[in-house]
Amino acid sequence: xxxxxxGSKGTWTVKAGLAQMLKGGVIMDVVNAEQARIAEEAGAxxxxxxxxxPADIRDQGGVARMSDPEKIVxxxxxxxxxxMAKARIGHFVEAQILEALGVDYIDExxxxxxxxxxxxxxxxxxxxxxxxxxxxxxxxxxxIGEGAxxxxxxxxxxxxxxVEAVRHARAVLGEIRRVQHMPxxxxxxxxxxxxxxxxxxxxxxxxxxxxxxxxxxxGVATPADAALMMQLGLDGVFVGSxxxxxGNPEKRAKAIVEAVTHYQDAKILAQVSRNLGEPMVGIGISxxxxxxxxxxxxx
Amino acid sequence: MNMTxxxxxxxxxFIEHIKMLAELGVDxxxxxxxxxxxxxxxxxxxxxxxxxxxxxxxxxxxLDPLRxxxxxxxxxxxxxxxxxxxxxxxxxxxxxxxxxITVERNAFGRxxxxxxxxxxxxxxxxxxxxxxFIRAPVITHAxxxxxxxxxxxxxxxxxxxxxxxxxxGTAFHPELTADCRLHELFVRMVEAEKSTEGA
Numbered sequence: 001x002x003x004x005x006x007g008s009k010g011t012w013t014v015k016a017g018l019a020q021m022l023k024g025g026v027i028m029d030v031v032n033a034e035q036a037r038i039a040e041e042a043g044a045x046x047x048x049x050x051x052x053x054p055a056d057i058r059d060q061g062g063v064a065r066m067s068d069p070e071k072i073v074x075x076x077x078x079x080x081x082x083x084m085a086k087a088r089i090g091h092f093v094e095a096q097i098l099e100a101l102g103v104d105y106i107d108e109x110x111x112x113x114x115x116x117x118x119x120x121x122x123x124x125x126x127x128x129x130x131x132x133x134x135x136x137x138x139x140x141x142x143x144i145g146e147g148a149x150x151x152x153x154x155x156x157x158x159x160x161x162x163v164e165a166v167r168h169a170r171a172v173l174g175e176i177r178r179v180q181h182m183p184x185x186x187x188x189x190x191x192x193x194x195x196x197x198x199x200x201x202x203x204x205x206x207x208x209x210x211x212x213x214x215x216x217x218x219g220v221a222t223p224a225d226a227a228l229m230m231q232l233g234l235d236g237v238f239v240g241s242x243x244x245x246x247g248n249p250e251k252r253a254k255a256i257v258e259a260v261t262h263y264q265d266a267k268i269l270a271q272v273s274r275n276l277g278e279p280m281v282g283i284g285i286s287x288x289x290x291x292x293x294x295x296x297x298x299x
Numbered sequence: 300m301n302m303t304x305x306x307x308x309x310x311x312x313f314i315e316h317i318k319m320l321a322e323l324g325v326d327x328x329x330x331x332x333x334x335x336x337x338x339x340x341x342x343x344x345x346x347x348x349x350x351x352x353x354x355x356x357x358x359x360x361x362l363d364p365l366r367x368x369x370x371x372x373x374x375x376x377x378x379x380x381x382x383x384x385x386x387x388x389x390x391x392x393x394x395x396x397x398x399x400i401t402v403e404r405n406a407f408g409r410x411x412x413x414x415x416x417x418x419x420x421x422x423x424x425x426x427x428x429x430x431x432f433i434r435a436p437v438i439t440h441a442x443x444x445x446x447x448x449x450x451x452x453x454x455x456x457x458x459x460x461x462x463x464x465x466x467x468g469t470a471f472h473p474e475l476t477a478d479c480r481l482h483e484l485f486v487r488m489v490e491a492e493k494s495t496e497g498a
Contacts, residue, residue, distance in 0.1 A: 007416030014413045017433045017475045021346045024310040045348040104410035
């Protein structure tokens, strides 16, 4: 490769760097060009192009797969901000197709029906960067070990209930605080106990944070939910069904964007939370049978 | 010399800039509201999404305060920050419009075309600088008659670093590398500006 003119593409700095540029922002699920324009107008930093939002995937059941490329291209052409799309866990051919379409980030997502119940995609093989869900530090570091350049909590997508996202954020951040204070000789057996690559455990202990950007996802429905995830210590927020399944998507989208920027300013949070119309209806996690929970997918 | 540099913290990679300034021993503060600009000696506008940063700046009444700030005080925009500082970008989104340059957004293509490359930059010495371009813009025109100096160019691609008096603009992300030389250049610009004020 001619370094001087073309440069190096798909390097770790370039992949993790895009996620760094998304920090302090909101990534919104959209199903068509119209919604993508609403999201950009509201100040989203990126959109997730889908055929169905998680709440509808839950409703309709069946096998959930990568979206129709036609749909994804329509959304890519309608907006100037980055476009992400989802591939099934382990489905590296869906990921190859998404890369060929030119999407900016791939979400290897438990919201879709897994294609492999043992292995995730080897994300180092790709030029396009990946984001993956995690419930705890071990899972986050396994995904980073496979090449994920960004992590998000799994939460419980399509419910409008933030409790699982909080659980996963507290787990990851709590475990990071633990390793930070561990003597070095304890890190190896800790790495073994959480099933994480040793070098990434050491790196996390040194940094006092994940080695990549870490967003909240799965159940965020209000500006207060978004600010809660930011105050807990996450870098930004994905909102899936919470916006376009609500009564006034334009207003709610803008309010959540402002809540993420001003997450420590309760007066602004009070102001932006007013009169947003009906939130998405939501499903309480405690009423959800185990076999309908998505967060358990991924290994 | 004592100085305080603000970093616009509406969205994006502001923490990375604050860390680099800290390494140079410079106090840095986050700017989210107009009153946060008071008492600052200079400002950095970081990378992020320029549409998001512009809309939040407009909603929270920052556009006019930023326009008057950038007329007087050193300001540096990286990537989205460069777009936000430009006078012309050929599309409708909120801008500060301080630098006499035309900028094209996403000029290199989508994320799969993002890259890093060694470039030479005027004013920071002869060692190449590792420049990280992420869905980066390019400067398609710099009004040299209005005092815009070109500091770096990519062969066949265009201008990627400019200076116009007390304003600095880079299409790439020095805050994603360990190389502090551009931050040092900016700090020298702030020192020079402060010593003229004092005189």
